[in-house]
Amino acid sequence: MPPVLTLQGISKNYGSIRALNLVSFEVPEGSVFGILGPNGSGKTTLLSIVMDILVPTSGSFRLFGEWPTEIQRRRIGTLLETPNFYHYLSGKDNLVIASRIKEKGFGDIDKVLEIVGLTQRRNSRFNTYSLGMKQRLAIAASLIGDPSVLVLDEPTNGLDPVGIAEIRELIRQLAQEGKTIIMASHLLDEVEKVCTHVAILKTGELLADGPVDEVLVNEDLLDIGAADLGKLKEVMQDYPGLGSLKESGNLLTAGFTSGISPGEVNQYCFSRGVVLTQLRIRKRSLESKFIELISSPKTR
């Protein structure tokens, strides 16, 4: 199976501003692929290029291993940035148009309206919808024809907490059905909760990409203390697999290159005549990892 999406050196300039700079990555089939980055990092620009809304300055991409045309786009359910519908038509009439363009039957319309909870308001005009309902209609539109690939740009935008939970659950369900989901988000939490793969963008540069547990690896730290901190430091410096060692107050903070095992550290110190008075694993949050990633200069 070819990758669902292959990007090859995509760049996009707006005048002198470089919105995307040589972005390349692959979205494997069946993955839930998060495109993570702060506002203005180029996520929407990237997805717009894939959808032929924007023309890349250079670079190319493939969909399902083929040169992209409207035929491939019809196999993808897409929600891009904001919900775009005819304001004077009802939610249902808008979906009829979308179905026609996708060359799918109308059988799905009632079903997708039910999934997003808009059945009751299906005959109301779009411009009477609340922001959350508009977003739900856009998600409904992307589900028409049961596409095997979904592209969702900030899918929980404008939704209340209940709505956010519902949509995340929906995405998880869709992923379980084996669909490939490409999701752009500036919320790390969102990506971490639902994604299997991630690409991190910052001001148009691809910082990292790959499976979530590799890119957003949890690097835990160990805080240790002893009566004689100097001796402890001396002993620990020889510890096999030590990554980093920092003094912080009356404690030492140790990082390890492979796995963390407080028991072994304790035994190691004891056998060398140092009794630990404190031993505590410190979880480094993904949040700080993400901020570190996007605030550091290019890492690759």
Added chain:
Amino acid sequence: MTMGNLLRIEWLKIRKYRTFWVLMGLFVFAFPGATYIFYYLQTQIPRQGRRLLNARHYFQFPDIWQSAAWLGSFTLVLLGMLVITLITNEFVFRTHRQNIIDGWNRMQFITAKWSMVVIFALIATLCLILTALTFGLLTADQLYLSDILESSRMIWFFFVQSLAYLSVAFLFGILFKRAGLAIGLFFLYALILEKVIFVLINHFIGPYGKFLPLETTNHLIPSPLLRAIPGLKPDNTNPYIYFVLALIYILLFVFITVRQMRKADL
């Protein structure tokens, strides 16, 4: 996707759009209405005057073709506004992007929209045929098929005139993207700017102002009253020159809009 499918989708977009029905309804009434008003006015002229002016013949075959086309052409402005509204709606609602995201290519989008413009021009032409036949048959003293057919080239001319006029409106819609702006600039161009350029060209270059886009379409179907004004030098240009030039303008506008849609960021 077949042309039929493209048009069916365009129909789905407008069939529940009130502005469409209001403007189209106004046009369908205003078109014969324009001819009727002048028909009514000439019946109010006292008998001797009427005979002297021979006003009635304007409403008889074959002259009715030109009269109805010329009078009706003023109501094309309603369809022009409709065309601008429908194309700018796509930009304002950003549905031009959605249509492409959903599975049209850019050419299909522009083809669907142009087809709609052609259909509007056909509707206008149908209005001309019905109006001219109605007035012609009602006012006929004797009916000769040759009279009816004599000026029926006006049907073709009017179709091309409508299409050229609506193409200018379409171009403004594509270029300016906002209904108010596009309609405003369209009127500015149609009513003032082109007249100014017309005068400038005629003054500094020569008598070529009449070949500007809207002037061309105006000359395609000149006012039937011009012939009645004694001493006025008739325009000796072969009308088919205007006809061909109008077609060239239409193709040019199609080319510009297609190029715009194919290459631009949406």
